[in-house]
């Protein structure tokens with residue numbers, strides 16, 4: 001059975017910066033949870049950040065791959081540089097995916113860690129831009145297929161095909 005690394009906040013865990021969970025907007029997670037497929041992780045907590053915590057964004061002009069290679073930072077709304085904790089969280093996600101054999105991940109869109117196709121623009125004004133979080137970038141660099149919660153049906157389709165007898 002193919003396992004899925006999943007953002008813990010999508011499973012109802014109150015681990016977001018504001019102490020809340022994130023509604024995944026799909027029942028598929030309940031099914032996958034019952035099947036024992038899910039490997040939950042909050043990378044920011046794994047990186048040592050508390051709950052609640054200051055919101056953080058990738059700085060304007062930087063990208064997740066830039067942050068991973070020392071060419072950009074992630075800053076809290078206070079201006080504090082929190083890059084090290086985010087990098088530690090991304091490394092923890094890669095280690096966990098390797099240890100559990102996850103080749104797929106379902107992550108929370110928009111997060112500077114877990115964002116899959118969009119991230120906040122770095123000025124804490126609510127604006128988002130195309131991009132990814134550092135966890136998504138680190139997992140993709142490992143060859144892991146990354147989906148956002150709004151793409152859960154695509155992941156279900158792929159799993160059904162891959163696990164079809166005789167495939």
Ligand code: SF4
Pocket residue numbers: 006007008009010015016017041042043044045108111113114
């Ligand atoms: S780091 Fe990921 S799992 Fe943790 S709260 Fe943010 S989006 Fe959710």
